[in-house]
Amino acid sequence: MSQPRPWNLFAWLWLALLFLRELxxxxxxxxxxxxxxxxxxxxxIVAVPLRLRSAAGVTLLADMVTLTPGTTAxxxxxxxxxxxxxxxxxxxxxxxxxxxxxxxxxxAMRVLR
Amino acid sequence: xxxxxxxxxxxxxxxxxxxxxxxVARLPDAFLRMHAATKAGVVGAGLILIGAGLxxxxxxxxxxxxxxxxxLLVTVPLSSHALxxxxxxxxxxxxxxxxxxxxxxxxxxxxxxxxxxxxxxxxQAAAIPAPAIGSMPGAPDGPARPAGPGDARGAAP
Numbered sequence: 134m135s136q137p138r139p140w141n142l143f144a145w146l147w148l149a150l151l152f153l154r155e156l157x158x159x160x161x162x163x164x165x166x167x168x169x170x171x172x173x174x175x176x177x178i179v180a181v182p183l184r185l186r187s188a189a190g191v192t193l194l195a196d197m198v199t200l201t202p203g204t205t206a207x208x209x210x211x212x213x214x215x216x217x218x219x220x221x222x223x224x225x226x227x228x229x230x231x232x233x234x235x236x237x238x239x240x241a242m243r244v245l246r
Numbered sequence: 247x248x249x250x251x252x253x254x255x256x257x258x259x260x261x262x263x264x265x266x267x268x269x270v271a272r273l274p275d276a277f278l279r280m281h282a283a284t285k286a287g288v289v290g291a292g293l294i295l296i297g298a299g300l301x302x303x304x305x306x307x308x309x310x311x312x313x314x315x316x317x318l319l320v321t322v323p324l325s326s327h328a329l330x331x332x333x334x335x336x337x338x339x340x341x342x343x344x345x346x347x348x349x350x351x352x353x354x355x356x357x358x359x360x361x362x363x364x365x366x367x368x369x370q371a372a373a374i375p376a377p378a379i380g381s382m383p384g385a386p387d388g389p390a391r392p393a394g395p396g397d398a399r400g401a402a403p
Contacts, residue, residue, distance in 0.1 A: 160262065160289035163281050167269035176278055176341060178334075180348035199323035200288060205280050206323070207330045208353055217349050219277040219330060226346060 144243045151240050155201035162203050166221060177223030178207060181216045181230050184238060190245035191216070197237050204229065248300055255297030263290035275341040276333040284326040288318055 166174055185191050191213055195206040203221030210217075220229045269282025292315050299311035337356040340347060 156285065156289060159285045163269060163285050164262065164265045167265055167272060167282055167286075174278065175344070176275070177344045177346040178277075178340070178349045179346065195327060196320070196323040199284055199326050200319065201285075203281060205277065205284065205330050206327050207277075207334055208349060210352070217352065219280070221278060221281055223344070223346060226348075 141244065144240075148240045148244060151236070152197055152201070155197070155236065159201045159203060162221070166203075174221050175224040176219065176221050177226065178217055178219050179223050179226045179229045181218055181233050183209075183214055183216050184234070185242060185245065186213065187245055188213070190241060193245055194233075194238055194241050197241065198233060201237065204233065248303065252297045252300035255293050255300065259290045259293030259295075259297060261290075262286050262293065266290055275344075276338040277330055278341065280326050280330050280333075284322055288322050291318060 183191060183194070185194055191209055195209065195216060198204050198206045198216065198218055204218045206216060207219050208217040209215070216233075218229070218233070220226075223229055263286070266282050266286030269286060270279045273279045273282055295311045295314055299308045331353070334349060335353055335355060
């Protein structure tokens with residue numbers, strides 16, 4: 134992984150675009166779950182190992198996690214190595230961890246450590 | 247044209263906010279409700295704001311819209327994080343259909359002694375195990391209940 138570049142405006146912009154896309158998907162997801170006749174979700178609390186280390190980085194990630202598909206950040210362990218998220222669909226916890234690591238954490242690591 | 251687009255965005259935003267409200271009322275536990283309140287709430291409010299920006303059209307209006315959306319994006323997750331964590335520590339029950347609880351044993355959990363709190367919507371009560379309120383560790387005289395297959399907390403000591 135290359136060094137994060139906090140002053141790379143383009144990377145921030147890219148992150149913002151990715152994030153907006155996720156935000157729209159997540160709104161659609163939640164609305165579908167809300168309006169379905171029977172509420173068929175398999176929620177759960179999942180521990181997500183963090184690669185981001187700085188307070189700012191973890192804060193950014195937790196913020197984005199809360200606003201994206203079916204996950205809300207609940208707690209960060211004191212050593213900042215684990216993020217606990219509540220996922221609307223936690224039938225496969227590994228899929229939750231993977232999706233956060235790939236779709237949010239990786240782009241966030243380009244701007245913060 | 248701009249007016250029509252603005253009107254469309256306003257109606258769409260209002261509809262999404264309405265769905266978010268329905269979600270808050272309808273979803274089965276505090277944490278799921280948080281999902282509805284945060285995501286759909288931000289998108290709904292965001293669309294309404296963009297619609298308003300289009301309707302007014304001035305640079306000043308857009309500046310305000312941009313700032314409000316920015317503050318929404320920064321503050322809503324904070325409140326949801328704080329509320330969700332507080333709900334967990336305060337003992338808000340996880341819906342009985344929940345898959346797992348990785349926080350068990352990580353954060354302290356108080357017992358809720360509110361007998362009216364039901365984590366399961368009425369029309370689903372027959373389909374899934376009863377709400378796990380009574381079986382929380384430390385809950386006073388809760389009814390004994392066999393742990394459902396997916397009830398993470400039921401399996402915890």
